[in-house]
Amino acid sequence: MNLPVLILHATGTNRDAEAARACELAGASPHIVHINQLRRGVRRFSEFGMLVLPGGFSYGDALGAGVRQALDLQVFFHEELTHFIATGKPVLGICNGFQTLVKAGLLPGPAANHGRLDDEAPSLIRREVTLTHNAHNRFECRWVHLAVEQGARAGCLAHVDGPVFCPVAHGEGNFQVADDNALEQLESEGLVAFRYVDPDGLPAAGRYPLNPNGSVGDIAGICNRAGNVIGLMPHPEDHVDPIQNPLGGSEGLGLSLFRAMIGFASD
Numbered sequence: 001m002n003l004p005v006l007i008l009h010a011t012g013t014n015r016d017a018e019a020a021r022a023c024e025l026a027g028a029s030p031h032i033v034h035i036n037q038l039r040r041g042v043r044r045f046s047e048f049g050m051l052v053l054p055g056g057f058s059y060g061d062a063l064g065a066g067v068r069q070a071l072d073l074q075v076f077f078h079e080e081l082t083h084f085i086a087t088g089k090p091v092l093g094i095c096n097g098f099q100t101l102v103k104a105g106l107l108p109g110p111a112a113n114h115g116r117l118d119d120e121a122p123s124l125i126r127r128e129v130t131l132t133h134n135a136h137n138r139f140e141c142r143w144v145h146l147a148v149e150q151g152a153r154a155g156c157l158a159h160v161d162g163p164v165f166c167p168v169a170h171g172e173g174n175f176q177v178a179d180d181n182a183l184e185q186l187e188s189e190g191l192v193a194f195r196y197v198d199p200d201g202l203p204a205a206g207r208y209p210l211n212p213n214g215s216v217g218d219i220a221g222i223c224n225r226a227g228n229v230i231g232l233m234p235h236p237e238d239h240v241d242p243i244q245n246p247l248g249g250s251e252g253l254g255l256s257l258f259r260a261m262i263g264f265a266s267d
Helices: 016-025 035-039 067-076 078-086 096-103 155-159 180-188 255-266
Strands: 004-009 029-034 050-053 091-094 129-132 140-148 164-170 174-177 192-197 219-223 229-232
Touching (some): 004 016, 004 035, 016 029, 016 050, 016 255, 035 067, 050 096, 050 255, 067 096, 091 096, 096 129, 096 229, 140 219, 174 219, 192 229
Parallel strands (some): 004 029, 050 091, 091 229
Antiparallel strands (some): 129 174, 140 164, 140 192, 192 219, 219 229
16 A cells, blocks of 8 residues: 555645645555644544655745644644654655744754654754744745755665756745754754755755755755654655756755655554
């Protein structure tokens, strides 16, 4: 049986269909489930082998991008998500999904328990990272290149064919850290998952538009310490077929990320 994947939908989510198609092409069985079905207990996280939080503008970005949806995860699903992550099942957050995971304290996650949430509410965990307004203070919609960070704790990323070429579409994708120590910890612990690069795979070095939002260290995505929760701002689900490539060619497909994570979950 194909891996059942939960594609979470909330008011304002608009990339769930694309995420579902990417999962299906990668060999999984995606199920788009409204968050209210989970709240009512009609569906449960335990039914699924992987969770995807897709892009969009959940709850109209009320209180900030991803904040309102993060509160849902904290208030209504803390125990279920804790168990889901602790059992090693993969979680992927894309764009607004990445923002949600960060604002919920799930990325990079607390250090004391190696990426697993404990009984303390995640809202009480001091966040060392955030995603804020783009450096140019405008919405960015363009194609970018991103490379998997060598040594990332998310071992499944070693199977991603890169660099990946896919679009960004966000106003709050600027990844920032509390201080230099927080950045050093991310890098030394292998929590950086993706960085923005140039077409040749060389560092963007902060150059716009290679780094479209001003993210520190060209960081496009991170993972937790257990390596099973991954978030990134670009949209790999928007480049799963060569016909979608605005430059032509068949390289840089984002589909390889979905294949890598679904393969990891299926092992």
